[in-house]
Amino acid sequence: MRKINFILFILCHSLFSQNTVNYTNSNEIFANPERGFQKYSITDANYATTANYSNISINELNGWYSGPDKVSVIFRYFLLEDFLNTNINATYLSNMQLDFDRIRTTGLKCIIRFSYSNEQGTGVQQANKALILAHLNQLAPIINTNKDIIISHQAGFIGTWGEWYYTNATEFGTDGNITPTQWLNRKEVVDAMLTATPVSIPIQLRYATLKKIMYGNTPLTASTAYQNTAIARIGFFNDAFLNDYGDQGTYEVSSQYQNPVGTSDYIYISNETKYLPMSGETNGLNPPRTDGANAVLELENTNWSFLNRDYFEQNITNWTNSNHIDDIKRKLGYRFVLNNSIFDLQGTNLSVQINLINEGYARIFKERKVYLVLKNNTTSQQTSFLINTDCRTWENTINLSEIIDVSSLPMGDYSSFLFLPDSENSLATNPKYAIRFANDGIWEASSGMNNLSQTVSLGSLSTSSFENFDVTIYPNPATSSITINSKERISKMQLFNHLGQKVFIKASGSVIDISFLPTGIYFLHLETSSGKVVKKIKKE
Known part of the structure; x- marks a missing residue:
């Protein structure tokens, strides 16, 4: 009897089985990690004086996540005005950790920026260079501890709002008048940020000129991106999106209302943001560039992943009235849509083809692995198979093809899933940090996996074969x-x-x-x- 059952095992595993499943696109707006509208938040004076204090609440964060904008990212602005002449105190650092704990608890992530002033004036707008570097040394441990939920680290530290323009400082230059020595001082701060920040977290600069002058204007390519080099780690934020004067300095232009599209800076940033994050906000009305129809074009041109939901409010209202707002909510960052999958089982080799598209304005810019998960329908045991792909390259049409050896699996029927968990071990099992595909009826919120509706049948032996x-x-x-x-x-x-x-x-x-x-x-x-x-x- 034992020999007969073994022959049956071989036959069952040698059956030819092919199946194609087509998927239905969804227009649903939902939260996905590391993309979408971001919410603005700034620390207050209590951070330096009150222990166990945070001005963001878990209820507030949960409300943003589940609300109509489906926010998964907040911009956390750490104001250091109390430390223009001293080290950051322990109370402030402890309160920062409380912020990060609350963000992690609710399944969100954050963009961080540090600034000494959020109001333009004639006074000092930042600490001196030596103290900035000391502050970065203080901040490095807490940034590293919370690298799992920090999406990017904006530079920060110099000038009003940390935007590197109004500084009132001879060390750094001001209002666009910067000497070679002052450029070296500025670069020293960015170099220190690169050292203090884990490689997995990109740095963002405010203007195209900053990166070009400090690190050269050689554009990133597929072969030089995603490396531990300054040019591969430094992206951009634009806090004057679609405004005059080339988005108020983001791009060099020759007149107030010159359209920067097509300029060398615009082409440069459009290329860099294929591989690095682009985020920011609008800060005023500037029709027709701020009109909804143009906004969606330029969000795609420069690969936007995040946009401030709270500012400039009139632009948000106008985009809502022109029926562009939902499209923006769906397409900020990536939006993966499954077209079909083809499973072909021959012997113990499972051929898997998965065809999808990226409808979003941008690619994923942080590494994460892609798994095919087979779940035994009887025992619920899950086995994950790594798919040979880099989802950071997913743009437009994507065709995944993999041959998987299933000989290690016990016989039975298996459901199949596509799973893109967070790359950090601390978040890998949290479904809020896994990527959801924009298709009807495939998302499993409890597991963070996308059900491919493919059943893989490996034999049909009864338990008597193992008696x-x-x-x-x-x-x-x-x-x-x-x-x-x-x-x-x-x-x-x-x-x-x-x-x-x-x-x-x-x-x-x-x-x-x-x-x-x-x-x-x-x-x-x-x-x-x-x-x-x-x-x-x-x-x-």
Whole structure:
């Protein structure tokens, strides 16, 4: 009987099975990580004086996330006016951590900027260079601790609003009058920001000229992007989107109302923001450039991922009245839409083709892995297979193709999912930080996965085929090793983690060393001439 069942196992795994599923696009507006309208928030005077204080609340953050704008990003403006001449005190740093804790609790992320003044005047607009560098040293640990929820770090520190223009400082130059020495002082601050900020967090500058002068004007390419270099890490923010004077200095123009589209600076930023974030706000009316029809064109031209929902309010109102606002909500950043998928099972090789498009204004600019997850419909065990793609390159039409070896899976029927979790371990299992596709009926909010509606059937053996396959594992849970007691000779042993990644393979034996593995749940796949059995192992 055992031999007959083994032959049936081979036959069932050799069946040819192909299926195509077509998906329906959705116009729904929903929250997705690292994109969309951002909400503005600024610290107040209590941060330097009151312990355990934050002026953002969990209820407020939850309201932004679930509200009509589906906000997943806030702009957090840290005002350092109390530290123009001293180090940042412990109370302020502790309150910053409280901010980050609340942001993480609610499933949001943040853009950060530090400034010493948010009001233009004749007084000092920032600390001196030496103290700015000291402050960056103080801030580095807290930025690193919270790198999972910080999307970008804007520069910051120099000039009114941290926008590097009005400084009233001989160290840095002011109002566009900057000497070579002053440019070196400015670059020293950005270099210090690059050092203090994890590589995974981009830096953003206010004007195209800043990056060109300090780091050269060689444009990024697919081969030079996503590297640990200054030019690959520095993007832009534009706090005068669509206004006069070339978005008030974002682009160099020759007159107040010259349209910057097509200028060298505009082309330069349009290229850089293929690989780096673009964010900011409008700050005034400037028709026809601020009209809704033009706004959606320029948001796409310069690859916008985030836009301030709170300013300039009249532009938001005008875009609402012209019926452009919902399109902007949907398309800021990325918006992935599945077209179809084709699954072809031949033997133990599963051929997977997934065809999709990116309807958004921008690509993803932060790395994250893409998994095909197969979930056993009987046991609910999930196995994840890494797809060989970089989703940061997903633009326009995307065709994924992968051959997956499913021989390690127990027989049964499997549902399939596309899963793009956050790249940080601290957020990888939080569904709010996973990417949702814009299709009807595929999103699983509880898991953060997209159901592909493809069923993979691996054989149909009854449990009787394993009636003599008596296996015990001990100890379980275990800390250093496990022992396998089996009535039959085991020809192959494979150990998989909870993501379906193979962490161990062994041809034979009865003892497996697991001391080198992190704590967690693992699945031990054992094969004999009778078939296969899977045992759940807990490493403590």
